[in-house]
Amino acid sequence: MGEPGTKAPLSLEELQASTGLRTGRKHVLSILVENKSGVLTRIAGLFARRGFNIDTLTVGPTDDEQISRVTLTVDGALHPIDQVTKQLHKLVNVLKIRDLEPGDTVSRELALFKVSADGAQRGELMQITEIFRGKVVDVTKRSVIVEVTGTTEKIEAFEGMVRPFGLIEMMRTGEIAISRGRTET
Amino acid sequence: MRAVDAIMECLKAEGVDVVFGLPGGANLPTYDAFVNGGIRHILVRHEAGGGHAAQGYAKATGKVGVAFATSGPGATNLITPITDAMMDSVPVVFITGQVRTELLGTDGFQEADTLGITIPIVKHSFMIQDPREIPRAIHEAFHIARTGRPGPVLVDIPQDLSRAEIEYEPVTDVRLPGYQPTTEGNQKQIRQAAKALAAARRPVIYAGGGVVNANASAELVELAACDRFPVTCTLMGLGAFPAPHEQWLGMLGMHGTRAANYAMDEADLICAVGARFDDRITGKLSEFAPKAKFIHIDIDPAEISKNVPAHIPIVGDAKNVLAKLAVEYRALSADGARLGDWWQRIDGWKAKYPLSYEDSKDNEIKPQYMIQALYEATKGEAIVSSDVGQHQMWTAQYYDFPAPRRWINSGGLGTMGFGLPAAMGAAVGCPDRLVCCVAGDGSVQMNAQELATCAQEKIPIKVFIMNNGFLGMVRQWQELFWDGKYSHVETGEFPDFVKLAEAYGATGMRFEDKTTLVQDMKRAIATDGPVFVDVRVTREENTYPMIPAGQAAREMVG
Numbered sequence: 013m014g015e016p017g018t019k020a021p022l023s024l025e026e027l028q029a030s031t032g033l034r035t036g037r038k039h040v041l042s043i044l045v046e047n048k049s050g051v052l053t054r055i056a057g058l059f060a061r062r063g064f065n066i067d068t069l070t071v072g073p074t075d076d077e078q079i080s081r082v083t084l085t086v087d088g089a090l091h092p093i094d095q096v097t098k099q100l101h102k103l104v105n106v107l108k109i110r111d112l113e114p115g116d117t118v119s120r121e122l123a124l125f126k127v128s129a130d131g132a133q134r135g136e137l138m139q140i141t142e143i144f145r146g147k148v149v150d151v152t153k154r155s156v157i158v159e160v161t162g163t164t165e166k167i168e169a170f171e172g173m174v175r176p177f178g179l180i181e182m183m184r185t186g187e188i189a190i191s192r193g194r195t196e197t
Numbered sequence: 198m199r200a201v202d203a204i205m206e207c208l209k210a211e212g213v214d215v216v217f218g219l220p221g222g223a224n225l226p227t228y229d230a231f232v233n234g235g236i237r238h239i240l241v242r243h244e245a246g247g248g249h250a251a252q253g254y255a256k257a258t259g260k261v262g263v264a265f266a267t268s269g270p271g272a273t274n275l276i277t278p279i280t281d282a283m284m285d286s287v288p289v290v291f292i293t294g295q296v297r298t299e300l301l302g303t304d305g306f307q308e309a310d311t312l313g314i315t316i317p318i319v320k321h322s323f324m325i326q327d328p329r330e331i332p333r334a335i336h337e338a339f340h341i342a343r344t345g346r347p348g349p350v351l352v353d354i355p356q357d358l359s360r361a362e363i364e365y366e367p368v369t370d371v372r373l374p375g376y377q378p379t380t381e382g383n384q385k386q387i388r389q390a391a392k393a394l395a396a397a398r399r400p401v402i403y404a405g406g407g408v409v410n411a412n413a414s415a416e417l418v419e420l421a422a423c424d425r426f427p428v429t430c431t432l433m434g435l436g437a438f439p440a441p442h443e444q445w446l447g448m449l450g451m452h453g454t455r456a457a458n459y460a461m462d463e464a465d466l467i468c469a470v471g472a473r474f475d476d477r478i479t480g481k482l483s484e485f486a487p488k489a490k491f492i493h494i495d496i497d498p499a500e501i502s503k504n505v506p507a508h509i510p511i512v513g514d515a516k517n518v519l520a521k522l523a524v525e526y527r528a529l530s531a532d533g534a535r536l537g538d539w540w541q542r543i544d545g546w547k548a549k550y551p552l553s554y555e556d557s558k559d560n561e562i563k564p565q566y567m568i569q570a571l572y573e574a575t576k577g578e579a580i581v582s583s584d585v586g587q588h589q590m591w592t593a594q595y596y597d598f599p600a601p602r603r604w605i606n607s608g609g610l611g612t613m614g615f616g617l618p619a620a621m622g623a624a625v626g627c628p629d630r631l632v633c634c635v636a637g638d639g640s641v642q643m644n645a646q647e648l649a650t651c652a653q654e655k656i657p658i659k660v661f662i663m664n665n666g667f668l669g670m671v672r673q674w675q676e677l678f679w680d681g682k683y684s685h686v687e688t689g690e691f692p693d694f695v696k697l698a699e700a701y702g703a704t705g706m707r708f709e710d711k712t713t714l715v716q717d718m719k720r721a722i723a724t725d726g727p728v729f730v731d732v733r734v735t736r737e738e739n740t741y742p743m744i745p746a747g748q749a750a751r752e753m754v755g
Binding site for chain 1: 312313316317320321324326341373374375376497498499502503
């Protein structure tokens with residue numbers, strides 16, 4: 013066993029072992045921040061420094077122009093979410109953080125898929141798009157662009173369906189989320 | 198008025214009486230304001246020395262330290278002090294010059310992305326984009342640095358903006374919606390903690406630097422006195438509980454006493470106050486204090502349950518929480534006799550394993566004895582700073598600090614070269630106190646240039662170099678854990694510290710005889726101005742006892 017500071021070599025498993033409370037699920041953090049320069053760098057820097065990975069990140073304005081909302085998703089299987097949120101709270105420009113309850117949250121992601129599809133395949137692709145309530149937003153002789161909105165799971169399912177056609181490229185926005193009911197997120 | 202004159206007004210309004218710094222192109226306007234600014238400025242010889250001096254000043258006085266530097270290399274030279282202040286929660290405001298706004302982002306001369314570089318190592322920072330923001334930014338910087346968990350705050354000011362004419366009005370209302378530290382402590386949780394303490398058979402109070410920062414020493418003593426609770430402190434907490442004292446177990450952790458570490462190992466309840474369960478305290482985390490439940494009092498919620506899950510978390514200022522906890526505890530009228538067995542066990546360890554070393558048979562100075570001699574020569578009343586390494590651990594072990602803010606060292610970051618400039622800052626902040634620095638012969642050279650500052654400003658620090666001709670702690674680890682193969686740890690006879698002292702305008706001395714050491718030290722202390730003493734000690738002495746890294750407390754060796 014490799015003890016710190018000693019010459020015993022460390023196995024890769026030992027290097028990966030780490031401590032902290034893990035919830036084992038994806039977390040969506042909805043964060044209100046002051047709309048000031050450098051805020052995103054502070055958040056991103058905090059994640060990098062503490063060894064946390066951001067899965068998705070979106071930033072947008074709120075109804076108050078002084079305040080922006082950052083929505084980010086983090087894997088609770090890999091990171092102690094409690095520690096992530098406490099560290100975020102220490103940033104002076106961070107006003108409020110909510111770790112949204114999955115059952116109590118509506119979340120959406122927008123994705124654009126550029127798929128190769130000539131005449132013969134186009135019909136089938138349109139059908140799949142219909143089922144996923146997607147929209148064809150551009151068509152050329154050899155390709156189609158489809159817009160799909162939904163949960164991350166739905167987007168991933170759609171990706172699985174169109175991949176066999178020949179997926180040229182895909183753009184995803186990352187999730188935004190809002191809590192159900194009357195209370196503010 | 199000019200923005201730079203407003204900076205001086207802000208500093209005075211914040212109670213600043215001294216600034217440590219070094220001018221350069223980007224902060225020329227600010228330095229012009231110092232000419233008639235009414236604030237003492239101490240010209241350091243390297244920005245890192247200025248940063249550490251500001252830290253030493255802050256640690257010794259409890260006030261916010263201030264360091265100035267120019268853009269680019271001036272700012273990057275501050276990286277170590279900023280990080281050090283972050284790790285040890287030291288309130289320091291760093292004000293850096295920046296290139297003119299029109300040059301920003303063009304890789305201009307002496308341009309560095311100071312804000313970007315320092316984001317991971319500051320409590321908060323400000324990049325000035327409009328000269329009218331300067332006063333508010335500076336007041337907010339002081340507020341953030343000194344409140345909550347203290348820390349470093351940086352204000353980066355482009356040169357052209359600092360020359361602007363602005364209206365200055367003192368800012369009295371600092372309101373930061375995203376920054377509201379919890380200071381009071383939840384009363385229900387405090388009551389829970391009191392009950393847990395009353396039920397504990399083997400309790401230990403484990404106090405850290407947070408107690409010093411909160412000026413909560415008296416409250417700590419008061420809580421401990423409620424029922425003869427045993428107390429141990431971290432390296433950063435030394436002095437928070439007066440040593441020596443019958444309830445004092447000594448320092449805990451890697452080079453702590455056996456009594457302290459064994460007590461943690463067998464405790465059924467540990468009351469952590471302003472301490473953060475650092476790896477130098479816990480050793481192997483999975484085997485740390487296996488029988489204990491934890492009360493964790495800290496002003497920073499992120500510290501609670503970070504490394505060790507707390508059963509009773511209390512977020513608040515240590516001074517408030519400890520005072521309330523003592524009141525709650527006394528209301529329970531617990532039976533103090535229940536701790537009899539526990540004290541018997543602890544006293545057994547104290548008697549069996551006192552700190553000890555084998556003294557030399559001849560006149561050679563053992564490093565441990567050097568610290569004991571310093572304690573005697575200063576009657577235990579000095580402010581003592583140190584660098585990092587063996588000499589630091591021996592000072593922590595053998596110099597019993599009777600009060601807080603007497604022990605000034607770099608605990609979290611472990612910065613070599615911290616001690617001399619920190620002593621300089623402490624001496625400027627506390628001109629009526631004797632300030633000594635115990636340095637290593639390896640580390641002292643990392644900021645020895647500040648001797649020139651001390652000579653010029655007549656700052657009478659007494660530096661005692663524990664000279665063993667080695668990077669001692671690394672040598673010890675190579676000896677113990679790397680088969681005794683020494684790799685680049687020998688510093689030999691270089692430089693000649695006495696001549697170096699003289700070259701800098703300080704008094705140089707060399708002590709080599711233990712029989713006259715106390716007298717010699719008294720002579721050094723009685724000498725006016727800065728004194729730089731080369732104390733020759735045993736070359737290959739190891740710091741014991743020791744918990745080898747990554748092992749449990751009961752596996753202490755030496």
